[in-house]
Amino acid sequence: MIFRRTLPLLMLLTILLQGCAFSRGTLGDDIRPEAVAAIKKATTTKAEVLSLLGAPDRLLQVNGRDVFQYYRYDAKVGSLLLIVLNFSRLSIKSDDLFVILNREGIVEDVISSKRTEGLEFRFWPFGD
Amino acid sequence: MKLCLSWFAPILLSTVICLPFAGCSVVRITLNSPITQEDVAFIVPGQTTLTEVITKLGTPDSITDSYTGVVATYRFLDMKYSRVNFGWLLRPWTPVDPDLIISRTGLGTDAFELLCDSDWVVTHQSFLRHLSGPRFNPYPF
Secondary structure, X not given: OHHHHHHHHHHHHHHHOOOEEEEEEEEOOOOXXXXXXXXXXXXXXXXXXXXXXXXXXEEEEEOXXXXXXXXXXXXXXXXXXXXXXXXXXXXXXXXEEEEEEOOOOEEEEXXXXXXXXXXXXXXXXXXX | OHHHHHHHHHHHHHHHHHHHHOOEEEEEEEEOOOOXXXXXXXXXXXXXXXXXXXXXXXXXXXXEEEOOEEEEEEEEEEEEEEEEEHHHHOHHHOOOOOOOEEEEEEEXXXXXXXXXXXXXXXXXXXXXOOOOOOOOOOOOO
């Protein structure tokens, strides 16, 4: 009985999704929110940051301080292939984390944002 | 005859509608969300701190050092590509796959830069190149 109900639905979905393509690519490891939350200003040391997050993707010297930069890129492609007319849209966003360390090797500030959370598969290339 | 016309008319109509789009491809690539003048209107040089900017705009893509302070850069990109293959029009009538392709790519890159002093207070802000977004136009000449 369930099979009879779901089969037409599956067939309809298969027909509707004909010519659709979904692709995804990522660069770098996911920056774990619990690891970021564990870093405390004026307390956590450089060694603890390294054990929590691993080696940084980039090491910068800014304003007389060491800055560890961690990043992750996420790309999603939605394509609508209608044989004679094709639409495709690729959206890329990044998660970034900057850990600012003072001269003593203690965390001075943590700057992070997760832009990839709202990243969606989009097909329509026009508009915003 | 009338029956034949009623059967043929929708096919002819759909063919005429589809012909201009034959072999068309439209592709768009975006990196991050574009930042507009309105988004950065809250920044007051000499008062706003980098932390306040990050709270509203998120983390910058890069932070670099300069002689006068720190430079924070937000980057975003919008690329549009369109292509028409006129060879598609001949495919039903030829045994080979002919291609006559015209295509064009437009790349709009931009960045928003902030210069901060040693106390992380914004002293200058500017868009690197505020290019208007490219348009979909496959005509390359």
